[in-house]
Amino acid sequence: MSETHRPEARGEPIDSTITPAGESTKKVEEASLLADAWRSLRKNPWFIISAVLLVLFLGMAIFPQLFTNTDPRECLLGRSRQSPSAEHWFGTDVQGCDYYSRVIHGARNSIAVGFIVAIGTFIIAVVLGLVAGYFGSWVDAVISRITDMVFAVPYILGALVFLNVLESRGVREVAFVLIIFMWPTMTRLMRGSVISVVNSEFVLAARALGAGPITIMRRHILPNSLGPVIGYATVFTGIIIGAEATLTFLGVGLQLPAISWGLQLSDAQPFLQTVPHLLLFPVIFVGLTVFAFMTMGDAIRDALDPKSKK
Amino acid sequence: MSLSVPAAAADPFADKPSVLEVDGLVKHFPITQGIVFQRKVGAVKAVDGVSFNLREGETLGIVGESGCGKSTLAKLLMRLEEPDAGTVKFRGKDFLSVKGDELRRLRRKIQIIFQDPYTSLNPRMSVGDIIAEPFKLHPEEKPKQGIRNRVKELLDLVGLNPEHINRYPHQFSGGQRQRIGIARGLALNPDVIICDEPVSALDVSVQAQVMNLLDDLQKEFGLSYIFIAHDLSVVRHISDRVGVMYLGKLAELGTQDEIYTGPAHPYTQALLSAVPLPDPTLRGAREQIVLQGDPPNPANPPSGCRFRTRCWKATEICATQEPELISRGQITQLTACHHAQQNEKVIPSHG
16 A cells, blocks of 8 residues: 555545535525524424414404403303203303303413413523533533422422412412422523533534634534424423313412303313313313414424434 | 654754644543542543654644544644643743643634534534634734635635635535644634644545645645644654653654654554554465554553553563663664664555
8 A cells, every 4th residue: 555645646535516405597595593493394294283273362362352342341140051052052050151252361471371381481491501502610510400309399389389379370479489489490401401512523613613602602513402492492382271270270370250161161170060161162272272282393303403414 | 752853864963943842741631520529530541641743844644543642732732631740842931831821822823623624614614714714713814815815815825716705515525524623723824833633534545645745734834834644654654753652651652754764662563563554465474463452451551561551562661660761772863662673564655
């Protein structure tokens, strides 16, 4: 092999006109987080189903008057506990209010709690997870131990204790308590996601160029670690809507005169055997909303997973 | 430890000034136990006293098997890891003590090319953004013709189509991605480029193209390379001088010719005798040295010479006295072996 080194013939530059991915006429594909996800989401039937459901429920939450003209607070005790009929599609509840209108109006509070908690948790998780995962060592140790401690408290227990103390409980109070007890899971996910990219060579390359921690986190780590967290946050919204209904059902969530699915479930409990539809309709709505969020979250998580790329 | 260069006639860089002077570089990674109260129970001696100098326009190859500290050495030279001891001087200036803005300015002059072209480029950034990043981080280096034009020039320089500036890394092949990495390294007109196994992840045919590109760029810009690899023939192709590393230390350091035609350290001889020969008629014509066992644990290296546990020449002195990296007797290159002796038998005979 001694005669082969330093050959006279220089390798000519590789032919750069050969396009690496498909024909040169093909439109350049974006690789940004969202464009990437959208391409694969469009083809996912589960995404379409959940998107249609979510649009429906969000419409209910924002514009309930599109779905019903009946005032949910117009109640006549004389028509208490009627069965579903042409006039009252879902029948009437104990107070004699139109149940269809109440279920429709219940979407707002449930979904509001879901969104507030999901967004609040997302912000906490991204900040703490990023800091813990990027800096490591004692910063990570402190954040991780605190996360573990909160994680050890079941949210139902924590929420029961805290919400019981509060005199008046609205969307804000319930959301606040849920955020306090439910941020650890997402924070752990974010931390793990950050750790998986923090030692990538492209991060080392940025450091070698003299980039500071803020620049590296913003330009290199965030775009590559947010995927699983965004997916989970969507699933999480569904979980929270279920959790709000659970807490309200247990009597520590929202209070009358607020209208929410959890309150309706709670009120329907004594009449389970005589008028089961009072339980059935809110359960279907809670179930479908949670299903829609979870399916959507799964689809988004798959779409953002770089390993699922062809 | 002597840094003097052996006055071999074949050394064309003997009168060139040093760009990088490395002396006694040490990096130990602590091994800890316990979760809350971490106790140090030992240290992996990844780099344990490495000295060399790199001269202008020269390529210094560093070879060694996996885990011998090659990549740690690269990270130390880039200040991606802080060394425990030793000095690195860039053009006579202490590179390890500078901080803040001065460090940022010096970083422009030493750049790195990574091994894996699939992880060294941010998959969420376009090629234009990746190569423009050095200019964003160093606004004072902003090119006169505009960042975008300069990026196109760089793409052209490394043999890529400048029209592909808006593409994303996943649309390129491994060799093309490595060219993008090289363009990013070149952006700030560095003096030294550390190539950390830049071709190990590439096909053999593409390896040659990338190495020729590196060679051409060196001629054009007068760059100095530290070329780290585990492939002896790759290092031979590109290097002017070669250092052989074993367990965090340099075993032998000399010109490419000295190392490849008259290896004096038993470890170098063993490495060279293991290089596959393309010509079947030459097989069997040379002495093959097969080393026994695995490299020792770098957390607990052998006393004296680190190679003695696998060396067929080892004697009493090897266990008690650590051999220095010096020029010995008739041998012009620097060797760290008490029994250094040139052995051409491991080299296939010519023609």
